[in-house]
Amino acid sequence: MNHKKGPKIPSNILFLILFTISILFLLVSYVTEFSGGVIGTVSNAVFVPMQSGVETVGSVISSEHKERKTIxxxxxxxxxxxxxxxxxxxxxxxxxxxxxxxxxxxxxYELDQKYSNYKKTGATIIARSSDNWFNTFTINKGSKDGIENDMNVIADGGLVGLVVKTGKHYSVVRAIIDDSSNVSGMSLNTGNTCIISGSLETMTEKNRIKITNLEDKNNAIKSGEPIVTSNISNKFVPGLLIGYVDKVKLDDNEITHSGTLTPAVDFKHLQNVLVIKTKKETAD
Amino acid sequence: MNNTKAIIKKVLVFGISVYLLYILQTALFPYFELGGIVPNLLLILTTFYGFMRNTREGMIAGFFCGLVLDLSTGLLFGVHILALLLIGFMNGAFRKIFYGDDVKLPILFTGVSDLFYGLFMYLFFFVPRGSTHFSYFLMSVMIPEAVYSVIVAFVLYFIYAKIFEKLDRDERKVEHIL
Structure with a gap:
């Protein structure tokens, strides 16, 4: 466009420059868990107020949309x-x-006592993950409200996920149904530990996530059994309800069981969540 | 004087587009999901800039759209930048091969770009974790997302065709003066 005025970088060189920058970003974030820094602070000041407004409009429109029925x-x-x-x-x-x-x-009930001992703060979801590959969402509270990374998030009495990123007035939560999420769980009645991993595939297909490594020698765990976060989990505080066992069967190694679990929280209609301000303290 | 004015106008149009589409994508469209799938509006924008303008603008658009997406997902920073940068570049290259004012092509390439994006995300996040169900992800995430994006792109195309036409006219005016 302005090729007559001043030198202009050829687009191949520009591509190489931008490509290198993005690779650098990737490497830096892989090594240091950098996730935006100053740019994040600026962008949250710009986007967050509008997002919460539009989110409210969206929820109103969609509820009206559902109400339309014939006489x-x-x-x-x-x-x-x-x-x-x-x-x-x-x-x-x-x-x-x-x-x-x-x-x-x-x-x-012992569990209830544990729940109420944790300090909690309420927050509203203002945005959902930008594409279909991840199950993360943004809430309207951040470091100014005392939110830190690795805090647990619950709703409707069940575990929702983990804070993975905090800005001044917003934070990003990774849901337990996200494909990269792993939670150490245990059976409430028998105390057997297992690993609960999110799964995009079973979640979209059947609204279930996966249970693996469940040690259950007496085959005592039946469907409907409540699974809570275990004592040995390194990021989740113990005793939070994750969900109910759907189906389990013995693995090929004849030691552990694996199967599927129905999450306790309805992730499709999630709007308000509670962030537990008590963090799990671990040795590292 | 007029030249800087045209550039400012271009930057403003892009900035406002990113702002509005990003907010729609994260705050409004999740309520209109079809089978758990939402369209990828910033990818559509990048495709348009690449295919309807040129490689350079496609790349820049992709870079900044990716930046915005990376800031909103607390994942590996830079993944979306890289994906959309490549998409902007690719579409610029396609433009050189299939030049024309046809409506079908930019919309078609939105679908192709979205499939590429899906493949990229799958390779980056799901393959390292040992996922082998490629056909599942193809059928229930990539293709539905591409189809939904194509439908939305059809609407957005007419808006952006008008906007780009106006930008072109301004630029031509500047060149004429120079």
Whole structure:
């Protein structure tokens, strides 16, 4: 365009320069876990306010989108629903009675005590991973709010993931269903340890993630068994519910079991999360 | 004087495009996913800059779009930069072979670029972890993403054809003065 004015770098040379820069970025981040530094601070100041706004618009539009139904469907639904309301209001009374009983029991439950001992802070998801290969998301709290890398994130009483990057007012969380995620878990009832790894394949296919290396000599673990984070995990605090066993079977080595697990959290409709401010302390 | 004005205009158009598309991609489109797949808007932008403008602008667009993506995913920094840089460069090279104002080509190359991007991510992140189910990833991630991106690219194409036409006109005016 401005070839008449001043020297212009030929595009082959420009390609080489940019290529070298990106390779350098890769090497530096591989060695030092550098992830943006100053550029990150600038970009978060620019993007985060808009993202949280558009995210709200998106959730409103999509909920309206789902509400659109034909009148016939609505009438049909109405009659079945009014029948349901009657039976449900009966049930509700019963459940309210049971609920007070349940809260008493939960207080006794050791796990619940562990949960409430952790210091927590609430956060809202403002953006999701930019492509289909990763399961990461951005939350609206960062180092200014006391968030640090490796803090655990939970929601609906189940484990969501791990903070992998923090900016001033945002942080990136890698979900346990991400293909690169590995969590050391254990069975709540028997104490057998296992490894829970995220899997893009089984997650999109069946909403399940993988269990491997489960040592279970007596074949005591059945489907529906709750799996929590184990004591030996080096980044996750113990006792957080990961999910429920879907299917396990004995491996070829006849020692360990492996199979699939249903995560406790509904990752598709996740909006608000809690970040546990207590970090697991490890020897290193 | 007029020359710098045209450059500023070009940079502004690019900056605003990246800003809006990135926000749409991360904050709005996740609500309109089809089978868990969202389109890759910044990749479409890079393809357009490479194919409808030239190699140089494709590369620069790819570099900065990649930078923005790398900042948002807490993964190995530089992967998206490298992927989109290559895509911008590739599309610039395609442009030299298939020159023309045809609507089909830029949109078609969006699909090709998206497949390339999928392959790149698979090789970079999934193969080192011992993944062997290539056919699965091809069928349920790469191809759906490419198809969705092509559909969105079809809409974006007409917007960017107008924008680029206007930029070209400005540039020609500058050259005329010079």
């Amino acid at each position: 016939k469907e609505l009438e049909k639904e109405n009659s079945t629903l009014s029948k349901k309301v009657n039976s449900l209001s009966n049930q509700l009374n019963q459940i309210q009675l049971q609920k007070s009983e349940l809260t008493d029991l939960q207080k006794l």
